[in-house]
Amino acid sequence: MKFPRNARIFRGQLDAAPFASVFFLFVAFVVLGSMVYTPGVRIELLPAGNPEALASPPRPAVAVAVDANGQFYYRNRLIRPGDLTRELQMAVTNSPEPLTLVVLADRAARQESVERLYDIAREAGIRVAHQARLPRIFERPAAPGGSP
Numbered sequence: 001m002k003f004p005r006n007a008r009i010f011r012g013q014l015d016a017a018p019f020a021s022v023f024f025l026f027v028a029f030v031v032l033g034s035m036v037y038t039p040g041v042r043i044e045l046l047p048a049g050n051p052e053a054l055a056s057p058p059r060p061a062v063a064v065a066v067d068a069n070g071q072f073y074y075r076n077r078l079i080r081p082g083d084l085t086r087e088l089q090m091a092v093t094n095s096p097e098p099l100t101l102v103v104l105a106d107r108a109a110r111q112e113s114v115e116r117l118y119d120i121a122r123e124a125g126i127r128v129a130h131q132a133r134l135p136r137i138f139e140r141p142a143a144p145g146g147s148p
Helices: 018-034 082-093 111-124
Strands: 061-066 070-074 078-081 099-103 130-131
Touching: 061 111, 070 082, 070 130, 078 082, 082 111, 099 111, 111 130
Parallel strands: 061 099, 099 130
Antiparallel strands: 061 070, 070 078
16 A cells, blocks of 8 residues: 655744744743752861871761851751750661761851750760761872973
């Protein structure tokens, strides 16, 4: 059986309007996509002084963040100090091994806030704490000839 073909080769001019509209839609998505609000609190960690400061704790750990305003964040949510004490006590009782506290303190966080977090952890039964640091960026040594 033979089917009739209705396809013809296009020999006219291309219309630029559809291409322009797709281009402007693309530009609109890029511009509006950069304005999207990303929820969360920005925490800038202090840089590490030596590579040994970056060693991970040898036992199970819980992480608590402290922002520049002195607020605590546990499991990615804002938490009051009293609730944090209860949460850490529950984590200590549910853990088969002793827990380590990993403090994610913002660079602008006051020392009193960090000390308050250490007191809360001690009250909850956590005896070991580490402060998280950013790794230092090491530069490559220069080539012997002087050029990289």
